[in-house]
């Protein structure tokens with residue numbers, strides 16, 4: 079009997095980890111790692127779009143990352159600003175739509191503004207959707223969804239469907255594959271609700287070393303898996 083091969087995952091989430099270690103290993107500053115990490119993100123976005131992925135969620139900055147030194151946080155926010163402003167031609171050429179997941183209210187106002195503008199400018203594109211998880215925490219998203227649901231009326235029914243409908247991007251399907259670079263076997267508060275039945279893949283490579291080929295290999299690995307969703311083997 080032929081082995082069942084899954085299609086390309088419609089939605090991939092990536093925990094882009096290891097920028098700091100990549101830099102430290104080279105005797106460089108952590109910020110240099112973030113700079114190289116942005117280059118890797120661009121490579122992987124292009125590869126995902128070419129491979130036919132429909133949604134790509136990039137874990138860019140967590141609700142816990144504010145604990146870091148002000149210099150590092152400021153540098154990452156600067157890179158995000160630069161990315162959002164500088165890539166419009168690339169989005170247009172590749173029909174890529176930019177969206178945000180996370181708590182907008184807790185972001186520096188200029189970054190929130192850039193995100194809104196990029197989402198507006200690319201809102202009509204019908205290619206892959208890139209969801210930037212920025213000031214994102216899975217628990218925080220569930221709490222905000224519960225608040226929105228409670229505010230929707232005194233008779234709001236609490237069901238899985240109702241909570242899902244109040245998440246940050248309710249129309250985006252759950253991730254099929256969640257990748258973590260840099261070898262850590264933990265979820266670090268990423269897509270807790272949506273990732274209930276995602277396939278997980280941990281790669282030892284630091285994020286700045288990631289290429290489109292690494293994504294291709296991850297997709298190949300995913301395609302050989304047998305997803306059961308609590309059922310039995312088909």
Ligand code: IPE
Pocket residue numbers: 094095096097098099100138139140143154260
């Ligand atoms: C991921 O790389 C980027 C962010 C969390 C913003 P890290 O900065 O966490 O790199 P390591 O884990 O310290 O190597």
Ligand code: IPE
Pocket residue numbers: 093094095096137138139140143262264266
């Ligand atoms: C997760 O990485 C967050 C992002 C990649 C944006 P962290 O480096 O913050 O996670 P921990 O601290 O190792 O769990």
Ligand code: MG
Pocket residue numbers: 095096097
């Ligand atoms: Mg890290």
